Amino acid sequence: MRNTVDRNEGSISEKHLDYAGAKMGMWIFLFTEILFFGGLFLLYSVYRVKYLADFHSSASELDIVLGTANTIILLTSSMFMALSISSLRKGRKGRSILFQLITIGLGVFFLVNKYFEWSAHIHQGIYPDSPVLLDMARGRIIFFSLYYVMTGLHGLHVLIGVAIIAVMAAFTQRETVSPLDFVKLENTGLYWHFVDIVWIYLFPLFYLIT
Amino acid sequence: MSEAIVPRHGLNSRPYLLVWIGLVALTAATVTVARLNLTAFAALISIGIATVKAGLVLIFFMHLKYEPLILKVMLGIALLALSLIILLTFSDVWYRWGAHVHP
Numbered sequence A: 001m002r003n004t005v006d007r008n009e010g011s012i013s014e015k016h017l018d019y020a021g022a023k024m025g026m027w028i029f030l031f032t033e034i035l036f037f038g039g040l041f042l043l044y045s046v047y048r049v050k051y052l053a054d055f056h057s058s059a060s061e062l063d064i065v066l067g068t069a070n071t072i073i074l075l076t077s078s079m080f081m082a083l084s085i086s087s088l089r090k091g092r093k094g095r096s097i098l099f100q101l102i103t104i105g106l107g108v109f110f111l112v113n114k115y116f117e118w119s120a121h122i123h124q125g126i127y128p129d130s131p132v133l134l135d136m137a138r139g140r141i142i143f144f145s146l147y148y149v150m151t152g153l154h155g156l157h158v159l160i161g162v163a164i165i166a167v168m169a170a171f172t173q174r175e176t177v178s179p180l181d182f183v184k185l186e187n188t189g190l191y192w193h194f195v196d197i198v199w200i201y202l203f204p205l206f207y208l209i210t
Numbered sequence B: 001m002s003e004a005i006v007p008r009h010g011l012n013s014r015p016y017l018l019v020w021i022g023l024v025a026l027t028a029a030t031v032t033v034a035r036l037n038l039t040a041f042a043a044l045i046s047i048g049i050a051t052v053k054a055g056l057v058l059i060f061f062m063h064l065k066y067e068p069l070i071l072k073v074m075l076g077i078a079l080l081a082l083s084l085i086i087l088l089t090f091s092d093v094w095y096r097w098g099a100h101v102h103p
Helices: A018-050 A052-059 A064-091 A095-123 A140-172 A183-208 B014-036 B040-062 B069-097
Strands: none
Touching: A018 A052, A018 A140, A018 A183, A018 B069, A052 A140, A052 A183, A064 A095, A064 A140, A064 A183, A064 B014, A064 B040, A095 A140, A140 A183, A140 B069, A183 B014, A183 B040, A183 B069
């Protein structure tokens, strides 16, 4: 398909595409995201040193099974995201859209699990500024505050990712995103994989270090 | 668009599946290690495994393997900045409030 595009003539279809520039712009945005989450990881590590015992006892109250399931869900969604891009580039539009929809489905599944997880904690009276939480040891208050802020911020990123992939699926259907111009989908993929990487670190820090 | 602008790599599905299998295996490994209660090293091992997983996602899913050197250098600087910020603050805090104060 690429070979049919005439390089010298393109009066009507000529569009200014800068594949390398578009991708570098996305990466630079991701660097700002690294430092954004990085600040919270810094807070986590500092307070973990100060309140080691409280952090360990609080972490043991989180559901490892649910956390592990959510890890597998996000890793699988990342694979489908990558496959949707390679499918599109091979000219398989239908399959690419299907893989994007699977990615969306897995993202929503992740958020549903998160909803049940948070509901269980809130039901126990553990939520930011709750009387039950404020009565606990200082380290536990900080642990659960960081838990809500960091997984909440991550969940917000998953939600935004799901919305953007939905737009990309529509773009792919309309061929705004095509095998010739797929950088929008690829940048969406970069964002989604970044969100996956953040969870890869959140999972051991909140669920496993007990 | 010329041939040179659009990359031709990463079209094969097989590597993505293999990387996914690796990522799931590492997740199983990190959960197992956490259950073993190796207290002193558990945290370091968990972070180590997470870093290997993040590396796999970066290199294969995010195609870092095929990116130009300039991008790798830029990412390296961003990660180095974050590591330094965490390491320096962490070492300072460890010295003040370390395990000997709060066992």
